[in-house]
Amino acid sequence: MKSTKLFSILFALMLALTVSVGVVYPQGPDETPAATEEPEAERVPYCTEEVRAELEAQDIYIPVISKGFQHQFWQAVKQGAEMAAEDCGVTITFEGPETEAMVDKQLEMLQTALDKEPDAIAFAALDSQAAIPLLERAQEEGIPVVGFDSGVDSDIPVTTAATDNVAAAALAADMMVELIGGEGQVAVIAHDQTSRTGIDRVDGFKNRIEEEYPDVEIVDIQYGAGDQLKSTDLANAIILAHPDLKGFFGANEGSIIGVLNAVAEQGKEGELVVIGYDSGVQQMDAIRAGTEAGAITQDPIGIGYYAVEAAIMALQGEELPEIIDTGFHWYDASNIDDEAIAALLYE
Secondary structure (H helix, E strand, O other), X not given: OOHHHHHXXXXXXXXXXXXXXXXXXXXXXXXXXXXXXXXXXXXXXXXXXXXXXHHHOOOOEEEEEOOOOOOHHHHHHHHHHHXXXXXXXXXXXXXXXXXXXXXXXXXXXXXXXXXXXXXXXXXXXXXXXXXXXXXXXXXXXXXXXXXEOOOOOOOOOOEEEXXXXXXXXXXXXXXXXXXXXXXXXXXXXXXXXOOHHHHHHHXXXXXXXXXXXXXXXXXXXXXXXXXXXXXXXXXXXXXHHOOOEEEEEEOOHHHHHHHHHXXXXXXXXXXXXXXEEOOOHHHHHHHXXXXXXXXXXXXXXXXXXXXXXXXXXXXXXXXXXXXXXXXXXXXXXXXXXXXXXXXXXXX
């Protein structure tokens, strides 16, 4: 069996499992945010053997520019992008800056990618506005742009493959309130105030608390640029400043690792309710050990796959939705090893 066919089968299985599980919410309150529109049931990958043969003859090149490279999340997105490239017979490159604070470095990467005259570009913006001039250049040169993970404040991308981060963070807020007993002080460490993921996850969590839970107070929101050490320092300062703190939300992989580090350093393991976002071996170990209550997981492999697939579909003149909603799920110690959830986690 060709490896590309095997990838397709595995990917289709993963999607089927994703569809079957929906938003897992084992102990949630009645007022939960609506689940995102899940990936289409029984979705069939666009690139059949016939399409692949046609695309191979066109020698298509698509640079994929992510927000970073240091977290396992981006390695999982890369895996999905490479699966789509193999299934479709196109060439991709996958790159991102060393840290998610390096907006200028990412813009240089986008500039370099455009200079290579690619057929299409997949782009996850660190800054939802800074890249717009370069995207306008892509539009002028007839290069389709697909957003993934984190969109831009522009209608230039033909579509964006991403999680509904507002709804996902609202679910994290619901779970937090339930786990702290419906009242008390909580805090947030997020990655940035410029990317759509940073903005939407903070807004989703903050707005949900303010609109629905008057007895819960968000005492501080800080931004650690997705850097574990910086996030650790910020979380330590918040814990020391708020001795009555009951819960902590880390809005991405780097943020939540920082929170977990600080909770351990302050001897607060088991005293603070910690909720995270994404996956990674440290976070999964913490959930199994009970030092983290649970987390929101996205579908990073699906995000990477859909981004490349959508770029190809745009080149083929296919109609695309404004947003390709890749879904999200709550996981904790009770379901972390379930087949459907395990398929979406990465170490």
